[in-house]
Amino acid sequence: MVKRTRLASPPPKGLAAGQVLRRDVLRSWGWVGSEIADPSLITRDHLLATCGLSKKNSYPFCRNQDQSKSRRLKASRTSSPVATNDVIPNDVIIISDDEDDGTLCGKKGCKINPNCLNHLGQEKWKDEESVMDNFLQYAKLGENPLLLTKDPDLPVGLKNLGATCYANASLQVWFRDLAFRAGVYNCQPLEGLESKFMDSPIFQLQVTFAALQESIQSVFNPSKLVESLQLRTTEQQDAQEYLFMTHLDAEFKKQPNPSLQSLINSQFEGEQIYGTLCNNCKYCSERSSNFLEIEVNFQNNSKLEDRIGVLLEPESLTGDNKYFCVECDSLQDATRYTELRKLPPVLHISLLRFVYDLKTMERKKSKSTIVFPKVLDMNQFLGSSAERRASQSQGPSSNIYELRGILLHKGPSAYHGHYEAQVFDSGADSWYQFNDEEVTRIDKLGDKRSANFKKVETSIEDSKDDENSMASRPTGSKRKKSGNTSRKRQRIDDSEDETPPDIHSKDAYMLIYALRQSDPKISTNPEVTAPPRAMNVVNELNASHDKECEKFAENEKSARSALNARRAQVLDIFKSWSVTSVDQDCIVVSQQALQSWLSIHSVAGLFANNKSADATMSPHTQIPVNDIICEHGLLDHRKADSMKRVSREAYDNIVESTNCVFEPALSLDDVCSICVHATFKERLYQMEHPRIVAQFNEKLKSGDEHSGYWISKAWLKDWTLQKPKMHAASEDDPPPDSPDFASDVCCEHGSLSLNTTARRHISIEACEILTGLFPGWVPNSIDDEPCTICEVAVSERKASRQECRKRAEDEKAKMKHMLEYAFDGEIFLLGNVSCALIPFTFLCSWRQWVKKPAESIRPDVLDNTMFFCEHGLLNLDVGDIEATRTAAIIKRSEWNHLEALYSARPLISLTQSDENEAPYQFNLPVCSECRQKRLSDWESVELAVRIFGKNSTKSEETLRPKTYGKSRQSKRLRQIREHGEKSHVKVDKHMSVKDVKVSLQDNLDIPTICQRLFLHGQELLDNEATIESLQVLANDVLELREESESGDFSDSLDIPVQRDEGQGFGGTLLG
Known part of the structure; x- marks a missing residue:
């Protein structure tokens, strides 16, 4: 018999235990219109x-x-969350389990509940560790100097200035x-210069080396060494130019030792030979020179x-x-050679990483x-060629x-970047x-592993330091903190004598x-002791650091004690701020203010008061509750979701x-009644307006068509909407005869308008x-006669409009050239007729009118006096x-018509x-002085602007200011090919x-x-030059x-500027 599996019950669709079923969603405003x-x-109850x-x-x-549980049990006997006098309201149903486990309260569900003070950030205060993590920062203790303590397994770093x-x-x-370190330590002040020795670069170098050797801090600040060398901390220098070694050599030579x-x-200097061998007589000439580094x-x-x-x-x-032998x-033919005769104990090889580019004239x-070994056999390069082969x-x-x-x-550039060292x-x-x-x-040198590096295994040996000791000895602000340090080494598979792999670096x-060392038994790490003067400086720094650590520990202990209290x-x-009943004495604050008090102000004031002699006399810290108050300074019901009440x-x-x-x-008692009244009025309007509109629509078409009243069609269309656009919140709607709609029915004389399309008929019942x-509205009856004044004015305008059209047609016929060609300046169509001059502004106004x-206004008169200067002469030329x-320029015959029609003069x-200079000349002389003044x-x-297109064959040499030559061409297209397309652009001097x-670009x-x-004729290449x-x-x-658009032309027309190579170490002790 097959066992049947019972289907699972569907999930319940009802309310959870203790959940409140609210029958009236709009409980806050449900009394509007009903009560x-x-x-x-x-x-007051409505306001609340x-x-x-x-x-x-x-x-x-x-x-x-x-x-606490005892306090909660006591409160539960005196109050109920939803019942009053053990009676549950009719519109609320409580579905509850036997126990109140608090599952009703949730951060999201109770966000708008003014009676819930949970989920405001109390978890920050639950345990001591959380308090220290969140609030110790307000003590403003500063950076913990213990974090700057040196890790004993790591060297000291240097601060970048x-x-x-x-x-x-x-x-x-x-x-x-x-x-070299021992040599620096052994330098002594010269006789008579003891007082200046403390400010010298050699002493500051002693201090720097002593700090790298004996400092208890992870980083040393070499600012005094930089100051003594007068280096510019804001200017990047090239390492090849760092001439400190030469300066030290000069200082060492002054020492008596x-x-x-x-x-x-003896430590860094080698010797090389430059020689020339004559191939004929085998005569050899050699020159010896010393070097501090080999350039490769x-x-x-x-x-x-x-x-x-x-x-x-x-x-x-x-x-x-x-070669001249x-x-x-x-x-004679000769051979030039270079030999390394002597090598120093410490060999510097300079790789010419920075080169000079002859194309860009920049470095x-x-x-x-470059590929280089960890072990370098220099025997193959020492001595003559025969010795090297041997x-x-x-x-x-x-x-x-x-x-x-x-x-x-x-970094990619020779002019900036960052320098590091692997030592x-x-x-x-x-x-x-x-x-x-x-x-x-x-455990890896250079930039990347070479192909042979795959043969090398890397092992990590864990140090014996535990996490606590590591936490007390950080390695610096930039160094990653770790519970264990790692010691890395390379192990070769086959033999310890196998040649290490080469190193690659860019x-x-x-x-x-x-x-x-020839004898590996000789110690390579002799004890090098810093001089007393330098150690005094380092000891002072160490003592100061220890003192700062002690002071910080004391301040931290005091701050922790204050935070615990x-x-x-x-x-x-x-634990006791919640309100348990409606009638309990309380104050209303915002949720944000409570959160701000819990997270900031409750602690910030604590450390501020510690600085005062009497904390009780210090002013109160004010926490604003602006997010729940209105413009009247009272509780704003529109921000009720942010309100919380706290017991008095x-x-x-x-x-x-x-x-x-x-x-x-x-x-x-501080709910704003003004704001509530305004909102009440608006809510009541939203309820009443649709009802009134429905009644109005029923009465709109009832009654006799020959009786009723006129009303603005636009007003009526808007007012009958569910939400009229004309309506302003908490304000009365504008009446039908308001200024925006009055002209739809009445004219400017107060009578019925002649425009019948802007108004419509409504019945008497709808008008009531x-x-x-709107008691102040006086409607116009459909029996009212249209305005007689407006009717007369319309008749006159029609007659005047016909007269204007006829007059314009007459002037068009009389002055055809002036209408069609004068605006574009087509003077070549005038032929040999006499001409006259008129203002361009008059021409534009006249063309617009005809x-x-x-729609346009006819110009009154034509006045040419603007073309005359104070001397009675013309101030412009052709x-x-x-x-x-x-x-x-117009025809003389057209000027005669203008004299009769517009009183044109002079x-x-x-x-x-x-x-050849100009096709026309004036009958009056031109004043050169006044003309030049007007033009400038x-x-x-x-x-x-004359425009020559992409296919124009006009060369740059022929681009000259346009002059009026005596042309025999008679067609417009030939004029365009000769002088280019014509346009204008509005400019100002700036x-x-x-x-x-x-x-x-915008116009053309x-x-x-x-x-x-x-x-x-000169091209304008400077884009920044002004018209002035x-x-x-x-x-x-x-x-x-x-x-044509190509890479040869640039809008900016920038000229590349050669980079300034800088002044190097000029102005410093190394210059």
């Missing part, structure tokens, strides 16, 4: 209901989740050279040994480069990879160098990466190799214990409904007419000229050339990158040449 319809009848503070709202009084990382990298390398005088020479050129993936070999390759001097006394950083067959080499430091430049510390037998303040132990610019006070307050007793405790007050402190709502005589657009006639003294003008190009749709502008600086006259003509 009262007059705002004067609003009671709008804020959710009345019995009507039925918000539950959520139990305080932080309240802005742009001194190049110096920090070099200092970390030199410090690890024990012989002979070993110090030659320290730089390289290409991508070059090996260091190969590049050193290239440096020592001989050079043949033949042909034009023959003193023995042969003639030019740039090479991105090529060394390859000899036994173990005595010139084996081990890699001890790598200087790196991070081997013989005392710790480990490699470290020095990045200013950040120091890390590394950032290395300096390699430091040290000579391997405040925690007890705050816990007592929010708890509020007094807040003021007394934490010195905080809520401003203003409002009670249940509206007059009841085209639309019913060439100014087209360029300035101030005048137009006559300025033009006759045909036989000269202007603020805004329309400049003429516009730049770029602004003009942008305007032309020619991109600025395709524009070439010419003035007087170019001395443009009002009659000048701009010539625009449109070019």
Whole structure:
């Protein structure tokens, strides 16, 4: 028999246990229109209901989740969350289990419940650890100096003072050279200069080295060393220019100790030979020179040994480069060679990472990879070529160098970037990466692993330090905190004697190799002790750091004690601040204010008061509750969702214990009645308006069609909407005869308007409904006659309009050329007839009138006096007419019509000229002085523009200002080909050339990158030049040449500026 599985019961669709079923969703405003319809009848209970503070709202009084059980049981006997006098309201149903487990209260569900004070951030005060994490910051203890304590497993870092990382990298390398460090320590002040020794760079270097050796802090600030060298901390220097070594050599030579005088020479200086061998007589001339570093050129993936070999390759001097041999006394073929005769114990190899680009005339950083070994056999490069070849067959080499430091430049540019160092510390037998303040132990050198690096295994040995000791000895602000330090080493699979893999780097610019000790039993780490003067400075810094740590610990202990005391006070307050009944004395505050008190003000005032001699006399900390008050300074019912009520007793405790007050402190009697009345009126309108509109629509078409009243059609359409657009919240609707709608029915004389399309007919019954709502409205009956004054005016306007049309047609026929051609300045169509001059503004007004005589105004008179100066002469020439657009040329016969129609005066006639400069000449003389003043003294003008398209064959040499030559061409198209398309652009004196190009782009749709502008035949290349600086006259003509868009033209026309190489170390002690 198969066992049947019973189907699972569907999930219940009812309410959860204890959930309140609210039958009236709009309980806060459910009384509007049902209980009262007059705002004067609003009671205190109605006011409280709008804020959710009345019995009507039925918000539950959520139990305080932080309240003790005994206190909660006592409160439960005296109050109920939803019942009054053990009677549950009719419109509320409670579905409950046997136990109240508090599941009713939730952060989301009770967010708008004014009776719930849970979920406001109390969890920050629940335990001591949480209090310290959240509020210890308000004690303003500052940064914990313990975080700056040195990790015993890591070296000390150097602070970057802005742009001194190049110096920090070099200092970390030199410090690890024990012989050099000892030499610096052994320097003594010269006789008579003891007082100045403390400010000298050599002493500050002693202090820096002593701090790197004995400091208990993870980072040392070398600011005094930088100041003594007068280095600019805001300017990035190149590491190749860092001439501190030369400066130290000069200081060492002043010391009385002979070993110090030659320290730089004996430790870092090598010897090389430059020689020339005559191929004919075998005469050899040699020159010896000393070097502090070997400079090596390289290409991508070059090996260091190969590049050193290239440096020592001989050079043949033949042909034009023959050598003059003193023995042969003639030019002979020769061989030039370079030899390394002596190598220093510490060998610096400078990789020429920064090269000079002849194309850009700037320095740039090479991105090529250099490959170099950890162990370098220099025997193969020492001595003559014969000695170098012989060394390859000899036994173990005595010139084996081990890699001890790598200087790196991070960044793509030679002008900025960041310098770091990878240095081997013989005392710790480990490699470290020095990045200013950040120091890390590394097991990988260079930038990336080589192909052979896959054979190398990396093992990590855990240190014996536990998490607590590591936490008390951080390694710096930038260093990652870790419970365990890691010691990394490389283990070779086959044998410890196997050659280590090569290192690859794209950032290395300096390699430091040290000579391997011949006897490994000799200690490579002798004790080097800092001088007393330098140690005094370091000891003072260490003592100061210890003192700061002690002071910080004391302040932290005091702050923690104060926070624990405040925690007890705050816990007592929010465990008893909940209100348990509607009638309980309370104040109303905002949720945000309570959260702000819990998270900020309850603690901020604590530490502020500690600074005062008498905390009780300090002013109260005011916590604003603006987010729940209206413009009248009272409780705003529109912000009821943010209101919370707190018991009066708890509020007094807040003021007394934490010195905080809520401003203003409002009670249940402070609900704003003005705002409630306004909202009541609006809600009542929303209920009554649809009912009234329905009644109106029923009466609208009833009754006789020949009786009734007129009403604005626009007003009626809007008013009958469910939500009229004309309606303003809490205000009465405007009546049908309001200013916005009165003209739809009545004219300006107060009588019935002639416009019948803007009004409509309504019945008498419908009108009675509206007059009841708008008693001041006096409707117009449909029996009213239209306004007689308006009827007469309409008749007159019709007659006048017909007269204007007839007059305009007559003038069109008489002055046809003036209408069609004068505006465009087409003077070539005038032929040999006599002409006259008129103002361009009159021409525009007249053309506008004749085209639309019913809409435009006819010009009154034509006055040419504007063209005469104070001397009675003309202030413009014929060439100014087209360029300035101030005048137009018409036929003399048309001028005669203008004299009769517009009283035109005075006559300025033009006759045909036989000269080549202009086709016409005036019958009156021109005043040159006043003309020049008019052309130059202007603020805004329309400049003429001649446009030559992409296919124009006109060369740049022929681009000259337009002159009126005597042309025999008679067609307009030939004129355009000769002089280009014509346009105008409005400019002012303060516009730049770029602004003009942008305007032309907007007007002509020619991109600025395709524009070439010419003035007087010269191209305007400076886009920042202004019209005023170019001395443009009002009659000048701009010539625009449109070019095809390409990379040869740029809108900015910027000229590349060669980069300033900087002043290097000029102005410093290293310069």
